[in-house]
Structures are given as structure tokens and as C-alpha cells.
Amino acid sequence: MLKVENLHASVGDKEILKGINLEVKAGEVHAIMGPNGSGKSTLASVLAGNEKFTVTEGKVEFEGENLLDLAIEERSRKGIFLGFQYPVEIPGVTMANFMKLAVNEHRKARGEEPLSAAEYLKMMREKSAIVELDPKLTSRSVNEGFSGGEKKKNEIFQMAMLNPKLAILDETDSGLDIDALRIVATGVTRLHTPENATVVITHYQRLLDYIVPDYVHILYKGRIIYTGDKTLALKLEKEGYDWLINDYKEE
Amino acid sequence: MQNMVAVSSSGKVGSGRWSLVADHDAQIVVEGGCRAEIIIADSDAVVKLNITVEPNALLSVVHAVTAGGTTTIDYTLLEGASCRVTEVVLTSSELNISARLDAPMASFELDGAFILTGDERGSVKVDVAHNVADCTSRTSFKGVASGRATGRFSGLVYVAPDAQRTNSEQSSRNVVIGDAHIDTLPQLEIYADDVKCSHGATVGQMDSEAVLYMRQRGLSLVDAKRLQIEGFVADVAMHSSISDTAERLTELISAKLETL
Numbered sequence: 001m002l003k004v005e006n007l008h009a010s011v012g013d014k015e016i017l018k019g020i021n022l023e024v025k026a027g028e029v030h031a032i033m034g035p036n037g038s039g040k041s042t043l044a045s046v047l048a049g050n051e052k053f054t055v056t057e058g059k060v061e062f063e064g065e066n067l068l069d070l071a072i073e074e075r076s077r078k079g080i081f082l083g084f085q086y087p088v089e090i091p092g093v094t095m096a097n098f099m100k101l102a103v104n105e106h107r108k109a110r111g112e113e114p115l116s117a118a119e120y121l122k123m124m125r126e127k128s129a130i131v132e133l134d135p136k137l138t139s140r141s142v143n144e145g146f147s148g149g150e151k152k153k154n155e156i157f158q159m160a161m162l163n164p165k166l167a168i169l170d171e172t173d174s175g176l177d178i179d180a181l182r183i184v185a186t187g188v189t190r191l192h193t194p195e196n197a198t199v200v201i202t203h204y205q206r207l208l209d210y211i212v213p214d215y216v217h218i219l220y221k222g223r224i225i226y227t228g229d230k231t232l233a234l235k236l237e238k239e240g241y242d243w244l245i246n247d248y249k250e251e
Numbered sequence: 252m253q254n255m256v257a258v259s260s261s262g263k264v265g266s267g268r269w270s271l272v273a274d275h276d277a278q279i280v281v282e283g284g285c286r287a288e289i290i291i292a293d294s295d296a297v298v299k300l301n302i303t304v305e306p307n308a309l310l311s312v313v314h315a316v317t318a319g320g321t322t323t324i325d326y327t328l329l330e331g332a333s334c335r336v337t338e339v340v341l342t343s344s345e346l347n348i349s350a351r352l353d354a355p356m357a358s359f360e361l362d363g364a365f366i367l368t369g370d371e372r373g374s375v376k377v378d379v380a381h382n383v384a385d386c387t388s389r390t391s392f393k394g395v396a397s398g399r400a401t402g403r404f405s406g407l408v409y410v411a412p413d414a415q416r417t418n419s420e421q422s423s424r425n426v427v428i429g430d431a432h433i434d435t436l437p438q439l440e441i442y443a444d445d446v447k448c449s450h451g452a453t454v455g456q457m458d459s460e461a462v463l464y465m466r467q468r469g470l471s472l473v474d475a476k477r478l479q480i481e482g483f484v485a486d487v488a489m490h491s492s493i494s495d496t497a498e499r500l501t502e503l504i505s506a507k508l509e510t511l
Contacts, residue, residue, distance in 0.1 A: 092482025
């Protein structure tokens with residue numbers, strides 16, 4: 001589904017990604033971990049198409065198509081979803097109105113008719129239940145005045161509405177208490193199918209108790225320096241990153 | 252909009268809804284203790300309206316500036332009078348509003364927005380005079396300008412030496428798109444010492460993080476920007492001082508935003 005080869009990306013003069021290789025197949029869950037400042041969020045942003053970053057080298061293919069040629073909204077309509085680490089507040093724009101436009105843009109891209117008001121309301125009700133999001137929140141402005149937990153639930157609600165092929169979740173677990181974490185993680189798991197794929201970026205093993213990864217990658221200084229299975233996350237929880245980073249330094 | 256009665260010339264108005272075509276000068280008195288709503292229909296003339304709100308009357312006013320011209324509206328509020336005004340400026344024009352709080356316990360509230368596009372030029376001036384003690388006022392005006400448009404907001408809150416316990420807020424928030432320009436001049440002139448007055452003004456670009464967020468969900472750049480601006484100004488319409496005009500004002504604003 002996603003094939004990243006030797007990806008280099010910079011912001012200004014500063015190179016942050018220094019040759020990422022990653023392949024994600026349908027049905028897989030990948031976790032990306034690593035110390036602060038290693039480039040995890042940058043990788044998510046670059047894959048989503050944030051223009052703040054410049055790709056200087058490498059290739060990214062999504063379902064056989066060159067992803068780097070596409071604008072951020074085109075990537076979204078092709079089925080790439082980014083769960084934001086810091087969801088943005090948009091005063092005066094209701095969730096319901098915003099998501100209706102988004103859902104219908106996705107439908108248009110697939111050559112489908114816009115949803116009727118009744119179909120849309122039904123869809124919102126069903127999808128908000130997946131993350132136990134209070135349906136009243138959909139009549140409020142996007143993320144405005146939402147608690148930390150509500151913001152993250154709202155990200156997964158949007159993911160449910162847009163039904164992406166590839167979801168990249170950037171520290172969706174940060175700032176969540178244990179109940180909100182369970183609800184958000186369970187929501188992600190329920191949305192997972194053999195046809196789609198999930199990449200979760202996280203600092204903590206605790207998210208991976210719910211979202212069990214097929215692969216765990218360690219990102220350090222802009223490169224994936226180690227790839228293992230779910231037991232790698234447990235080892236990191238106990239032993240930290242030092243043993244890996246030290247190995248890497250010696251290479 | 253039923254039971255609407257036109258105010259064609261100067262005179263007294265009581266409870267009910269009135270329409271006023273702003274194509275001639277007028278002197279209007281809102282009778283004490285009543286609840287009146289006045290919807291002002293715009294014209295391109297130069298007009299001056301004097302509106303006196305008698306004791307304990309509650310007046311709500313909605314005015315959409317769609318024809319241009321120069322409109323001056325002077326409100327005089329007597330004891331315990333309340334006045335809530337919604338102004339939406341959608342074309343080149345000059346709008347001068349003054350409110351004189353001449354007796355205690357009077358309250359004046361103004362919520363407004365201007366949206367200017369292309370080569371339009373608009374100016375909004377709001378002067379609020381707290382002439383006596385124990386009155387409140389709140390002015391909140393939002394501005395959007397795109398293309399080569401120029402917008403200007405100037406607001407003055409005057410607090411007379413004896414106007415103790417005045418409570419006044421004034422805010423001017425503006426978004427500039429492209430080569431457009433907005434000036435904002437909020438001013439306070441305070442001669443009393445026991446007062447609570449705040450004012451603030453901002454002129455900014457679009458919030459690029461919000462636009463990026465919306466695009467990540469599949470909205471085009473144009474739609475994301477329009478939605479954001481709509482959100483910024485829509486609450487002026489949504490909280491219109493005459494609630495059943497909200498829908499009409501929202502339509503006017505949406506149509507104007509199509510031309511951004």
C-alpha cells in the first residue's frame with residue numbers, strides 16, 4: 001500500500017528525515033517509536049503532505065502512485081488520514097458542517113453523489129458512537145473548548161467518518177487519561193480491517209496494549225535504525241532507548 | 252417578519268417590529284418601557300438617523316450595509332434603556348455610529364462585521380460616550396478584507412469625569428487576505444477613576460494551521476479558507492440582535508464570501 005524509499009526531508013535548511021525506508025501493506029499495523037526530536041512527527045507530516053517540509057530526495061508510493069506529486073487534500077481523498085498530535089481549533093465552524101464538506105469531497109473524488117441530510121446524520125450518529133463521542137459535540141465549533149480527551153476522540157471520529165485506507169496517528173495517546181486512552185485505542189482497533197493499514201506514532205508502550213502492532217520501528221536522528229515485532233516495544237519500556245542508540249553509534 | 256410596520260418619517264415607535272428605509276434623515280423615539288425591533292434597509296444616500304431610547308425600553312436593531320452610502324446613526328439612551336445593535340457591512344460605505352449613555356443603568360451593545368473585497372473601501376466609526384455613572388457598553392467588530400480592499404475601524408470609548416462604575420469593552424479583530432489592508436484605531440478616553448474598561452485590537456492573516464487541518468480532511472484550499480473566514484464572521488449573524496434575521500444575514504455573508 002505504502003512504499004517509502006530513502007526519504008529525505010527538510011524544514012528550511014535543516015534536514016530532519018535522512019533516508020527513511022518503510023513498507024506498509026494492507027491489514028498491517030506499524031508502530032513508530034523513538035526519542036523526542038527523532039523525526040516521528042515530521043515523517044507523519046511529510047506523508048500527509050504538509051508543505052512546510054521539503055522533500056529533497058527519495059520516493060513515496062501509495063497504491064502504486066507517486067504520493068509526492070499530490071497536494072495534501074488530494075492525498076486525503078486518496079485515503080490518507082493524519083490524526084493530529086495537536087488538533088486545531090476552528091472557531092465558528094461546526095464539526096457537523098466541516099465533516100459534511102469533508103465526507104462529500106471524498107465521495108466526489110470517488111465519483112459518488114453527496115449524502116442526503118438524513119444519511120449524513122445517521123452516519124454521524126453511528127461513527128460518534130465508535131469513540132463514545134458525545135453527539136452534541138458535533139454541533140460545536142471544531143475542537144473549540146474540547147477537553148484533551150475529546151479532541152483525540154474527535155480525531156478518531158473523523159477517521160471513522162472518512163474511512164481511510166492508511167491512517168497515520170501522531171501521538172494520539174498523548175495527554176490522555178487511562179479511560180480516554182482505552183476508548184480511543186479501542187476505536188482505532190474497531191476501525192482496523194484487512195483492507196486498511198494503521199501507522200501509530202507513540203512514545204509509550206501502553207497504547208500498543210490495545211493496538212497490537214505487527215512491526216515496531218525505532219526512528220532516531222531521521223532514520224529507522226531498528227525494526228522488530230511487538231516485543232520490541234515492551235523491551236523499550238523496560239530498558240529505554242540507550243541500548244539501541246549505543247549500538248547505532250558504534251556502527 | 253410579520254406585522255412589520257414601516258417608519259417612513261420621524262416619530263415615536265412602541266413595541267413591535269419596524270422597518271426603516273435609510274434614504275432620508277429621521278428622528279425616532281422608542282417609547283419608554285416597550286420592546287421594539289427596527290430593521291434598517293440600506294440605501295446609497297447620505298443619511299443621519301437619531302434614535303432616542305426612552306427609559307427602560309429595549310431596542311434591537313439590525314442593519315446590513317449592502318447599498319453603500321454614508322449612514323450616521325446616533326443613539327441616545329435614557330435611564331435603564333438597553334440597545335442591542337447588529338451591523339453587517341458588505342460593500343464600500345461609511346458607517347458612523349454613536350451611542351450616548353445619558354442616564355444611569357443604560358446599556359449599549361454592538362456586534363458587527365465588515366467584509367470587503369476587490370477594490371472596496373469601507374470605514375466604520377463607533378463612538379460610545381459614558382456621560383453618567385453606572386452604564387455598560389460592549390462593542391465587538393470584526394473585519395475581513397481581501398483583494399485590494401481597504402477597511403478601517405475606529406472606536407472611541409469616552410468616560411466622563413462623573414461616570415463612575417462604568418463597564419465598557421471594545422474589541423476589533425481583523426483578518427487580511429492578500430494585498431488588502433485594514434487599519435484599526437481603538438481608543439479610550441477615561442476621566443473617571445472607578446471604571447472597568449477594556450479594549451483590544453488585532454489584525455492578522457488566516458490561521459494557516461487551521462487551513463492545513465481542513466485540507467488534510469479533504470477540503471480544497473479555497474473551501475478551507477472560505478470556511479475559516481465564514482466561521483470568523485458567522486457568529487455575528489448567528490447572534491443577531493433580532494434572532495430571526497440570523498438566517499438572512501448568514502446568507503448575505505455567505506454570498507459575499509463567495510467573492511473573496
